Amino acid sequence: NRMKRARARHKPCALKELEVSVSELGLGYESDETVLFRYCSGTCDTAVRNYDLSLKSVRSKRRIRKEKVRARPCCRPLSYDDDVSFLDAYNRYYTVNELSAKECGCV
Amino acid sequence: LAAPPSPPGQDPQGWRAPVDCVRANELCAAEPSCSSRYRTLRQCLAGRDRNTMLANKECQAALEVLQESPLYDCRCKRGMKKELQCLQIYWSIHLGLTEGEEFYEASPYEPVTSRLSDIFRLASIFSGMDPATNSKSNHCLDAAKACNLNDNCKRLRSGYISTCSKEISATEHCSRRKCHKALRQFFDRVPSEYTYRLLFCSCKDQACAERRRQTIVPSCSYEDKHKPNCLELRNVCRADHLCRSRLADFHANCQASFQSLTSCPADNYQACLGSYAGLIGFDMTPNYVDASTTSITISPWCSCKGSGNLEEECEKFLRDFTENPCLRNAIQAFGNGTDVNLTP
Numbered sequence: 178n179r180m181k182r183a184r185a186r187h188k189p190c191a192l193k194e195l196e197v198s199v200s201e202l203g204l205g206y207e208s209d210e211t212v213l214f215r216y217c218s219g220t221c222d223t224a225v226r227n228y229d230l231s232l233k234s235v236r237s238k239r240r241i242r243k244e245k246v247r248a249r250p251c252c253r254p255l256s257y258d259d260d261v262s263f264l265d266a267y268n269r270y271y272t273v274n275e276l277s278a279k280e281c282g283c284v
Numbered sequence: 285l286a287a288p289p290s291p292p293g294q295d296p297q298g299w300r301a302p303v304d305c306v307r308a309n310e311l312c313a314a315e316p317s318c319s320s321r322y323r324t325l326r327q328c329l330a331g332r333d334r335n336t337m338l339a340n341k342e343c344q345a346a347l348e349v350l351q352e353s354p355l356y357d358c359r360c361k362r363g364m365k366k367e368l369q370c371l372q373i374y375w376s377i378h379l380g381l382t383e384g385e386e387f388y389e390a391s392p393y394e395p396v397t398s399r400l401s402d403i404f405r406l407a408s409i410f411s412g413m414d415p416a417t418n419s420k421s422n423h424c425l426d427a428a429k430a431c432n433l434n435d436n437c438k439r440l441r442s443g444y445i446s447t448c449s450k451e452i453s454a455t456e457h458c459s460r461r462k463c464h465k466a467l468r469q470f471f472d473r474v475p476s477e478y479t480y481r482l483l484f485c486s487c488k489d490q491a492c493a494e495r496r497r498q499t500i501v502p503s504c505s506y507e508d509k510h511k512p513n514c515l516e517l518r519n520v521c522r523a524d525h526l527c528r529s530r531l532a533d534f535h536a537n538c539q540a541s542f543q544s545l546t547s548c549p550a551d552n553y554q555a556c557l558g559s560y561a562g563l564i565g566f567d568m569t570p571n572y573v574d575a576s577t578t579s580i581t582i583s584p585w586c587s588c589k590g591s592g593n594l595e596e597e598c599e600k601f602l603r604d605f606t607e608n609p610c611l612r613n614a615i616q617a618f619g620n621g622t623d624v625n626l627t628p
Contacts, residue, residue, distance in 0.1 A: 211429040
């Protein structure tokens with residue numbers, strides 16, 4: 178079972194979806210309307226490039242010290258879904274863009 | 285499509301397959317006598333003066349011949365390809381046939397054969413949504429959820445909402461023309477399982493009823509600074525082939541009848557709701573007048589003030605929206621998830 182959980186946590190980067198209320202998005206809107214929130218989740222182990230290996234090595238040799246660098250690819254949206262509109266608790270309409278992922282990838 | 289051996293108008297049994305007017309026009313064009321008469325009629329109507337047209341012998345002769353052609357009883361389908369072209373052909377014949385301005389006009393659309401129960405069946409397959417289980421259920425909110433979870437519905441809903449709530453300038457608070465167009469796209473391209481749920485959800489409290497009223501973004505698509513006279517608005521609508529057709533369709537399918545159990549023509553709720561939704565995004569756009577939960581009142585944005593001697597006609601026109609038992613029963617039946625049981 179632990180193996181199963183471990184494997185689940187190490188799924189490759191992919192699009193996942195969740196039904197959430199607009200209020201839960203934390204963008205400051207008050208609305209009970211439910212929207213489909215698509216996000217990117219998973220690992221990018223197979224997407225490691227020579228760049229990542231080299232950067233890690235150079236950093237470990239303390240050739241890069243003060244800068245913030247990231248030596249592993251990251252699972253992020255490559256493109257975003259269309260706008261989402263909703264009616265809030267005060268009967269005003271709002272439209273939010275780039276709320277939900279459309280396509281994911283290791284970048 | 286291969287051309288049939290003989291045009292439908294000349295079928296030996298006198299039986300005509302129902303053809304749409306675009307197709308009928310093609311059949312007419314293939315026949316020299318028909319096409320020349322049709323060209324004549326179009327020239328007659330181009331003057332836009334009916335009386336001159338009717339007085340002209342040549343125009344009358346053309347009209348008589350065309351009544352035997354497939355163009356005469358052709359119909360159009362809502363949302364079909366080339367819908368406007370189809371309706372233009374339809375009215376080019378029918379405008380010449382009617383005796384003056386009629387109160388009710390025949391619908392250029394094919395009769396609706398589906399029923400509300402078909403939608404309910406589809407809706408339960410599509411969504412598998414939680415029915416009215418919790419006590420504080422808001423059907424209009426559920427309808428918004430169902431739409432948001434469907435990519436096509438969500439995209440076109442966001443499309444009209446953002447268009448209709450986009451401010452243009454300090455003086456112009458939205459583009460009504462663009463808003464109407466986006467609304468028409470929504471109601472034409474999204475299946476009625478979704479659109480009817482948003483438009484005709486049943487409500488127990490005011491928040492729900494207000495959400496229902498807000499469905500079409502009335503501040504842009506419905507309300508206006510000036511409230512015109514209803515007959516004036518009808519004339520504006522009749523000047524446009526699409527609006528005229530949708531209004532005729534509404535009258536054909538939602539006209540209260542005292543002969544049927546439901547007050548609707550042929551007891552068909554679906555046909556009435558469909559032609560109601562078909563009016564949204566035109567000059568005759570109807571909406572709920574308030575957020576009342578107990579009584580449903582629908583009206584276009586007009587009144588009978590300033591009707592003069594046509595007061596009675598105006599009231600009669602307006603009552604088909606405000607006090608129409610067929611429309612009201614159809615909306616309530618949809619909200620309750622019921623349809624009339626027809627004995628076959």
